[in-house]
Amino acid sequence: MARCRFLQLLIAMLPLAMAMPALARSPYPDDPLQSPMWTAHARLIFGDDPVRFDPRIQLLYPQVAENQRSFPVALDARGVGPVKRMVIFADLNPIPIAIDYRPDLAEPYIATRIKLDQRTPVRGAVQLASGQWLVAGGWVDAAGGGCSAPPVGRITGDWAAHLGEMRGEAWPMGTQGSSRLRITFRHPMDTGLVANIPTYAIEEMTVRSDSGTMLGQMALFASVSEDPAITLIPRVAPGAILSIVARDTNGRTYAAKVPVARQSASVLAPQP
Amino acid sequence: MKMTRRAMLAGLALPATAGMANTTYLIHPVAVEDGIWMIHGDDAPIHFSNGGAIANIAIIDTPVGTLLVDSGPSLRYGRTLKAVAEGLTGKPVIRVYVTHLHPDHGMGIAAFDPAIIAALPQAITDMARDGRGFSDALYRLLGDWMRGTELVLPGRKITEASEDFGGRRLRLMALAGHSAGDLALLDEQTGLLIGGDLLFHDRAPATPTADLPRWRTSLDSLAKLPHRAALPGHGPFDPTGQEAIAQTRDWIDWLEDALTAAVRSGLDMVEAGSVPIPARFAGMAAARYELQRSVSHFYPGLEAKWLPRVDMPEG
Helix, strand or coil: HHHHHHHHHHHHHCCCHHHCCCCCCCCCCCCCCCCCCCHHHHHHHHHCEEEEECCCCCCCCCCCCCCCCEEEEEEEECCCCCCEEEEEEEEECCEEEEEEEEEECCEEEEEECCCCCCCCCEEEEECCCCCCEEEEEEEEEECCCCCCCCCHHHHCCCCHHHHEEEEEEEEEECCCEEEEEEEEEECECCCECCCCCCCEEEEEEEEEEECCCEEEEEEECCCCCCCCCCEECCCCCCCCEEEEEECCCCCCEEEEEEEEEECCCCCCCCCC | HHHHHHHHHHHHHHHHCCCCCCCCCCCCCCEECCEEEEEEECCCCCHHHCCCCCCEEEEECCCCCEEECCCCCCCCHHHHHHHHHHHCCCCCEEEEEECCHHHHHHHHHHHCHHHHHEHHHHHHHHHHHHHHHHHHHHHHHHHHHHHCCCCCCCCCEHHHHHCECCCCEEEEEECCCCCCCCEEEEEEECCCEEEEEEEECCCCCCCCCCCCHHHHHHHHHHHCCCCEEEEEECCCEECCCCCHHHHHHHHHHHHHHHHHHHHHHHCCCCCCCCCCHHHHHHHCCCCHHHHHHHHHHHHHHHHHHHECCCECCCC
C-alpha cells in the first residue's frame, strides 16, 4: 500500500513519467490470497483482458481436503450474465489449470475433483461475454503429493481393465429448460510426474445435443483427479439425448449417450 | 498431583517461553466407575490447538497393575498419560490396549514397551501398512507435538476372548466396521463397555476405513451385551450404555441414505457435503466436517453403484 502511494506521488510529481507506458506495475488487481504465483497465472490465463475479484461467482469446496488426490470443487457463475469461459486452477499445483470450460449452451456451472500437490490457492475464473474476468477462490490446506503420487489404478494394476468405462445420468432442473448432467470416466489421468509413468490424460470433452448443437466443451488437464467426474448444466429439455465425446492424449476417444430423464429426482435429496 | 506440579512448572516457565506455542498436554482423568477413569478427548478434528488429543482413553486399576485402553496421538502424550495414570493408581502400567489402527488412538504407544501393548492381529497388520502414512499426516498437522514419535507396532496379538488381571477380568471382543479390526472391551466387574471407535457419542462418526454393514453387525453385538454403561471412542461418557450405540447407528444409517439419495438425484460431491443435517444430530460435534469427509470416502463407490454405464464401443 505504502509503495503504491509512493508510486502515485512519484507520478504526480513527474508529469513526464505519465506519458511513459508500463511503469512495471502489474495490470492485475492485488491478490487477496497473496499468492506468489498470482501474477504469473494471471498473465497466462487472462492476458490483457480486465480482471477483478468478484463475490458474485462462487468457488465451492469442502472445509477439509480429505483426499489430496481428489478434492471436490464446484464453480458456480449463475446470475452474472452470459459467460464465455470458466477456468478452475490451483496456483501451486505443478499442473495449475485443471479445467477450461466453455458453456456454449449451458448454465455457467461446473463441478469436478482435482489433485492438490500441496497447500495452495484454488480458484475459479469466469469470463463474461464482455471479456471481463471474475475471479474467486481460497487457500486450501492439503497434504502433499496429489499430483506426484501414482494413481490408485496404477497401484492396484487394474486401470487398463476399466479404461473407457463411462457412467452418467441427466435430470431436468425445474422450469428453466436446463438439465443437470453427471458423467464419470475410468481413466488414470497420469500427470507425468510419477517415475516411469508418462503423461496420459483425457484432454478434451464435448457435450452436444442429439441434433449436433454444441452445448459445452472443455479442455481437461492431468490435475483433474483419476477417474474424472464432471457435473454440467446444459440447456436441454427432458427427453433430449446428450452426446458426450472425449479424447485422451493417446488419441483414444470416449463416447456416450445420456438421455435426460423425464422427471426430476430432486425428491430424493434437496437441490442446493 | 503430578498435573499440578506440571502446571506450576509450565506457569513458572511462561516468561521464558512467551511467544512459543504451548505444547504441553493437560490430561484430566475423570472417575467413571470403580477403578476406571476416562480421559475425554477434544470432540473436534485433529488440530494443532488440541495436539491431536481427540480420542477418549480409559485407565483401569487392577490388583496387579494399571491398564490403558488407547494411548493418544504422540510420544509426548503417551509419556504424560503414563505418568498421570501411574500417579492415579500408584501402580505401573502393565498393559496398553490399542482399539484400532487410527493414529489418534495408537501413536502414543511409542512411550511404552511394545511387549505390553496388545491389539487385534488385523489392527496390527493395518498399522504396519498405514502407520507410516498416518505418522506423516500427524507430523504435518501437529508439528512439535509429535517430536520424537516413532511408529511402534503392538507386540502382543490378541487371540484370547478375555484377559484376567489379579481377578479383574476384561472380555476382549474382536469386531469390525469402523475399521477392519475393532477391539471392544467389557469390564466384568463394573459392566462398563469400552467401545473404541465403534462408538461415537454426541460427536459425528468418522469413516475413513469404515465398512458400514460390518459396523451395523458389530453395533448389534454390542447392544446385546450385559453392560451398564459405555465409554465411547469419542464424545462424552454414556451412563445408559445404549445411547452411544443407538446414536452411532442412527448416523451411519442416515449417512448412507443421504449419500445414496445425493448420487441418485444428481448432486456432485460439493453439493452432497452441503446437504442439510437432520435436527436430531444438532448436538453432534464435527457433524458437517465428518459428513464432508464421508462424502470423500463413499461417493466414488456410490457413483459406480448407482450411475448407469453409458459408454459406447470405441469407434
